[in-house]
Amino acid sequence: MLNETICAIASASKEGAISIVRLCGVEAYDIALGLSKKSSIHPRVATLSYIYDNCNNPIDSVIIIYFKGPNSFNGEDIVELQCHGGVMSASMILNRCLECGARLAEPGEFTKLAVINSKLTIDQAEAINQLILANSEKSAKYLAKHLQGSLKKMVEEMRVSLIEALSFSEVCIDYADEDLPADTIDRLRGKISKIADNLNYTLKASVAREGLFQGFKVSIIGKPNVGKSSLLNKILNFERAIVSPIAGTTRDTIEEQLKIGGFVVRLVDTAGIRNTQDEIEKIGIEYSIKAFNDSEIVLALFDSSRELDEEDREIIRLINSDESKKIIVVFTKSDLENVIDKTVFSNFNTIEYNKNEQPIEIYRALEAILDSSYDFEGDILINKRQIDAARNAYNEVISSLKFLETLELEFFSYHIKEAIIHISSITKPYDNEEMLDSMFKNFCLGK
Ligand SMILES: Nc1nc2c(ncn2[C@@H]2O[C@H](COP(=O)(O)OP(=O)(O)OP(=O)(O)O)[C@@H](O)[C@H]2O)c(=O)[nH]1
Ligand SMILES: [Mg+2]
Known part of the structure; x- marks a missing residue:
């Protein structure tokens, strides 16, 4: 006190x-x-x-x-x-x-x-801190669940299972002469595999939803002059970026925050991607690629009044290169005569747009992706610290399984112990006494 x-x-x-x-x-x-x-x-x-x-x-x-x-x-x-x-x-x-x-x-x-x-456990304290800073209804909803102890419960269940596995293994090591029941290793393998599956599932769900807490990143990409900055300005409803008929107008990434549905979104306008000798433009294009890589959702723009060229094909290659991203293809300048070959985009969600109209369809498509993809009923980890801890625990659990197959129980125990330390750090640090308690409670061999 x-x-x-x-x-x-x-x-x-x-x-x-x-x-x-x-x-x-x-x-x-x-x-x-x-x-x-x-x-x-x-x-x-x-x-x-x-x-x-x-x-x-x-x-x-x-x-x-x-x-x-x-x-x-x-x-x-x-x-x-x-x-x-x-x-x-x-x-x-x-x-x-x-x-x-x-x-x-x-x-x-x-x-x-x-x-x-x-x-409070550490994760609950973190949830309080993040709730104070929460900037969207959806993130506040998850944080309130954490406050109630939902993540704590999940971590606790994994930790208890791991501690039981560890104590079981320790007893087997200590009493190597005793005859082990035939199904011992199978049971242990089943238990550990289930934990690995749960951890993997939670990790994937959490990494995909990191944007809930910092804002999802939506990048606007395309070759020069397709109307990226015009679209940014229209979505933001003010003239944030310079628009001009000169290809290569935007040199740097331009990021603005806005709310779409219950989500905070960081919208990024980028420099048009093309082959250039201009040193500054080259750096801007590197930033464009980085913005694409960092974003969960991509608005890929193509000028519908022009035939597809090699620069467009470079953008098509880029959006096909990463399946984890949600891509919306936008055919811009739909007010002009349409000459673009749209069949190439048959596997994408496509929208026609021109700068004289409100981007309502684009806004709705973004809202639909955010709503359907990032709403989740299960437990998720709410920050990098928790995700790192779960990832380390997962890696240790996977390593432990290899040693279970070869019956090298000392090594199995070592990795399970490391997994317990990592998983425990999400809620409360691991105490060796706990393992001893479990060991003596459940596995006393009457000696
Ligand atoms: N007719 C028509 N022109 C458009 C439309 N959208 C943009 N433009 C024009 O196309 C030109 C380029 O627009 P920007 O928004 O600057 O294009 P950008 O993709 O940001 O270009 P960079 O910054 O050079 O990569 C400007 O002259 C715009 O007025 C559209 O929907 N219809
Ligand atoms: Mg621009």
Whole structure:
């Protein structure tokens, strides 16, 4: 438990109806008594009071709520002082807390204490942090599920299974002379393979949905002059990029954020891709390829008023090179006479468009892809740290299976132990005691 007292303004530093100053730690309750001149504050009851300055003048009328540890959000004594909004009352009350011996909390310190005091697992704390910064309804929905502990439950089940497998293997090593039941290895293989499948499934689903939390990237690509910047401007509804009849107008990638349906999207206009000797344009084209590689969804533009040429074919090769991306082919300049051969695009979702109309069809196609592809009922990992941990665990589990086949159980145990360490790091660090408990509980051979 914390042997000091921390404080901070817990609400946003803007105008609003109320602001909240939070006190937490060993003297939180006494400091609140001193500031309010009350003789006692009942836990979990909204108590109306004044807070006074050091000359006994009232600073503000507040609601005090006292959460007595360990029955608080982070297990410590917490007092919340709900004062009138804006920043002034809250800053004056915060200063009084500091004068009375509290220190300013570090960023995230209240939640860190919740993890230290086992009130939250690490993934739940991360979900809180990401929920505060969430920029779309869909990501908020996943984060709320994490807060409820859905990922924790899934990780916990895998971890328990791995610990059982480890303890089983350890017992087999220790009691090598004993006759093992014939189906032991089969059962172990079944258990571990199931974990590998689950991990792989969760990893794939999570990597595909990384954009839910940072925004999905949609790149607009095509050869020069097909109307990429015109389309960007139309989707954004303002003149963001320079448009001109000169091929090679856009030299650098231009990125803007917008919301499509319940999703945040980062829309990127790129330099037209072609063979060029111009050094600066060459660099711009490298950025275009990178934007294509980094995006989940691609709007590939072709000028329908012109025959396909080698530059277009280069774009066709590019969009055929990566099956994981969702591609929408847009035939631009549909207001002009159509000469392009559209049969080449029979396996793509295609849309005709010209700059004189609103890009409603393109918008709808994007919304449909986002809705159908990225909505998911299962559990997903919400950040790179969790994805890396799951990927490491998966690799260890796969390695362990090889040693199970050759019955090299020491190596099998080693990889399972590494897998446990990685998977546990998603929620709470692995404790060796757990394995020992499991080992003695389930596999005592009566010796
Ligand atoms: N008629 C017609 N002209 C268009 C349309 N879209 C774009 N243009 C024209 O085509 C030219 C090129 O448009 P941009 O939007 O700059 O093309 P871009 O693909 O960004 O070109 P780069 O930046 O050079 O790669 C401009 O003169 C536009 O006015 C369209 O739908 N119809
Ligand atoms: Mg352009």
